[in-house]
Amino acid sequence: MLVLYLLLGGNPGDMSQVVPSQPQQELSPEVKKLGDERAEFVRVVLADTEDVWNKLMQNQYKEPTLVMFSQSVESACGIAGSATGPFYCPGDEKVYIDLSFFEDMENKLNAPGDFAMAYVVAHEVGHHIQNLQGTADKMHQLRQQVSKEEYNRYSVMLELQADFLAGVWAHHAQRMKNILDENDIDEALNAANAIGDDRLQQEAQGRTVPESFTHGTSAQRMYWFKKGFTTGDIQQGNTFQDPSLR
Ligand SMILES: [Zn+2]
DSSP, X not given: OOOOEESSOOOGGGGGGOOOOOOOOOOOHHHHHHHHHHHHHHHHHHHHHHHHHHHHTTTOOOOOEEEEESSOEEETTEEEOTTTOSEEETTTTEEEEEHHHHHHHHHTSOOOSHHHHHHHHHHHHHHHHHHHTTHHHHHHHHHXXXXXXXXXXXXXXXXXXXXXXXXXXXXHHHHHHOOOOTTHHHHHHHHHHHTOHHHHHHHXXXXXXXXXXXXXXXXXXXXXXXXXXXXXXXXXXXXXXXXXXX
């Protein structure tokens, strides 16, 4: 079965039906340069996540592989198209970062800024942590045992925990390396706000269907990122036991 974790509220079942290769657009030198800068930034953020998680997990951390793509990519979870956005595939333990998604964040989702990008990378790395902790396996089993609506609730808990872990990363990266500029946390919170299920659904279809939420509302996504950032305490991110999410 296809198991992958997306940043946005897509239906993973759609993924195998994505037609892979639209011909790549020619990129102007400026756009290409921007792409190179983004790619370099993503590499730096990933390296920062490795430093933090190696430390927090006392060298029990197994580093994920980074795959950057634009338009489409093949993974152990299936073929992803540009509509998929960034994702993590537990099957091959790779973090897939769609560079063109950052343009969408800036232009369509109104979530610009380097730390908005860092949040995206750290969220996917959060899914990798969950995979190492066995949560991905549990989700896989649950999928066959519970109703779709109930599974969606678990999915929200999983996604909010990935947001929390992104916040924990930012907390420790700041302490270890002093990486944050003044507006960085606001950029991350703005991005979390922009990709809440309620907001995306409202914008796409003019109404919200809470039982179809898979990633949490804007308020929840901001709350859990912020909780991770404020506490830096991995023990406080048990979204699966949080009464407000049950
Ligand atoms: Zn996710």
